[in-house]
Amino acid sequence: MSPAWLLRRLLLMAYTLLVVSILVFAITQILPADAAVTMLGQDATPAALAALRAKLGLADPVWLQFWHWFSAVLRGDFGISMRTGLPVGPTMLTALSRSLLLAVCSLSLMLVIAIPLGVLAALRQGRALDLAVGLISYLGISLPEFVTATLVLVVLADRLQWLPATGYVPPSEHLLDGIRHLVAPVLTVSLVLIAHVSRMMRSETIDVLASDYVLAADLKGLAPPTVLLRHVMRNALLPVISVVALDVGYLLGGIIVVEEIFAIPGIGRALLVAIQNRDLPAIQAGALIMAATYAVVNLLADIAYAVLDPRLRYG
């Protein structure tokens, strides 16, 4: 991985985000919402509306409006929420931090469970354990997360009374309570991911197990754990990394549903509220932040891939 490659990759990311910001801006332009009407309400006088339009620059040509907005975004200023009158940026970033906590916990839980599960299923290919893992995986993939969420709630919160049903407590304020509130949403999100990634890990492991270099490693007389960890898993993990990166895309979408069900004030929920209220600056900020998160995660995945696979240490 050379500095030139990293620079190329960063430029590409900046370009992607520029395109996304143009799209986000264009979509909010197309929305049948007049910012002035939204802010002042239906009963506003035409004079007041005109004054506000002039103040917001709504009469300016579109490209100039875009430039005003975009240059402010580059300075970290996403504008003032039409709903709350507070700056959008800080609100959205706080929401993002809560979502990231949920996402990171879910991803970690997923990795800890899905990868050993996939490898185990591959080693016991065609036997009871493999079939059981396969069945559960298909269930996990085919159930929408609102169903999984409901199941998790019914069992853990209602029947067993182990967990609070909904709500969010920042772990920084009250660690134990914060964790108790996170368990159900993390379980819900990771179940789908576990299903997906363990299937992938299983099929990759089966492919690698059949490779010449694993046979060669075995015929060198290496101990089975060495063969498995050093020769099989290192190679089988590679394609899984790119799948996990793609799954983060799912996570960003799926998290909206999960946050809504469990009443977590994360970015998904903030975006939902913004859309319901036609809060244009908040919609723009939310969409852009989500796209940026996705782009950064994919960059990280590319870097991880390049570190693990020497063939991809781009020149």
Added chain:
Amino acid sequence: MTPLLDIAGLTLDYRTRSGTVRVLDNVSLSVAPGEVLGIVGESGAGKSSLAMAIMGRLAGNARLTGGTIRLGTDDLAAQTARAMRRIRGRRIGMVFQNPATSLNPTLTLGRQIVEVLVRHRGLTAGAAWREAASWLERVELRHAAELMRRYPHEASGGEKQRVAIASAFAPQPELVLFDEPTTALDVITGARVLDLFRRLRAETGVAGLYISHDLGLVARVADRVAVMQRGRIIESELPRRIFAMPAQDYTRRLVDAVPRPQNRLVQDEPASAELLCAEAISVSYGRRRLFRSRSAKGISGLGFSIREGEILGVVGESGSGKSTLARALAGLVARSGEIRLEGVPVTRMGRDYRRAVQIVFQHPDSSLNPRQRVCDLLARPLCLYGGSTGDIPDLLRQVNLPPEYASRWPHQLSGGEKQRVAIARAFAARPRLVICDEITASLDASVQAVTIALLLELRRRYGTAYLFITHDLNLVRQIAHRLLVMRHGTLVDQIAIGTLGTGREHEYTRQLMAASPTPVGEETRT
């Protein structure tokens, strides 16, 4: 002397859905300490199963139904899996056919030797690293310290195979199994790897089991040669005797199938009319990218001509640009330079040109669409070039396949049959020139002989010219009129077959000839 490896009455079955298949039938053999036994047989003869049985790593559906495998005083068949892992690598080393796939792509070459030393000789990581580096020097690799840190994709095929050999020899085993260790390498690299093996053998006194389909090759490295056919060892002899007086018909066929340059299969001279002329043909791969200049692989400045009905051989090591040349002539890659067909410059690869110049690829498995029946495969070019589906039976007969094969799928055919379908597909267009890109490289020696005979028969009938690309110099010397020798994407020699060995050939051509030995006991003046 007591044998080091002693196999008696070994019988092995595979249980499949369609019943039990016997892959080893009462196999008995022995290898004395320091001796090298060659095992020759065509694909499916049971050679690899024998190696895996010795290594104690048989497939789940394999059943040893009889016999013993002794290494020294230990019965290998009776060992536990745990004990076997102390014998594998430690007492029996193994070198595989293809170093490109038998080395782990994500580990450095050094680590792949170090891990064996740590496991079997109990060395610490640092000591193992130094020992591994000294082994790389012993297998004649320069810059050993640097190579240790490289990954397999950063090394050449020959370097990788030497690393694999080093990792097999490093624990100082008593026996090393070689499974076609030079088949995936080009001629010169392969010959040097064989030299290395001979030297290591003399230095270490290791015994060997050398498995190959190439009788000529095995006869050069082994002290004795055992011929395997359908799971049995039918003959076991000294190499010279095998060639001089094979006892079995099957052995005789193998012996006859070994290409001998002095045994010309083509007697006639081609017409003087020029069919195709290529001038300054260049192909470059890779695209221009930000921060990086275009890479300079490919071929550059090739010029040659082919006469009507001529067989023009093309030889060179892997990566020399042979296949790129084939693709450029067939119009499969963008090229610069001029091609003239019967004196007319070809500006556009139109239908007329594509009809006149057809190509047959190395691997029929990937060049025949697995979802099309033979009749569909042949109907496409037939209909495109003015024939009809009614010509299919005739076309099949011309390549010595029964017309009933029209309804078969590619997977129902053997390797040789598939290649014949690919040849029929090329001839469906009634071409003037057929480019044969290593078309016999994946076939057994006897199948290769049959396929070559077929090509010559078709040439007699249609006067077709061939551009015959191969790495087998002995084979091409049997059939070609002239030879192009390629290296690093350029043409280093262009010579008539008759003048080979007269001293007028390029230095590199001489090296290629030296690396392509003729069968034992039949050395020619060249």
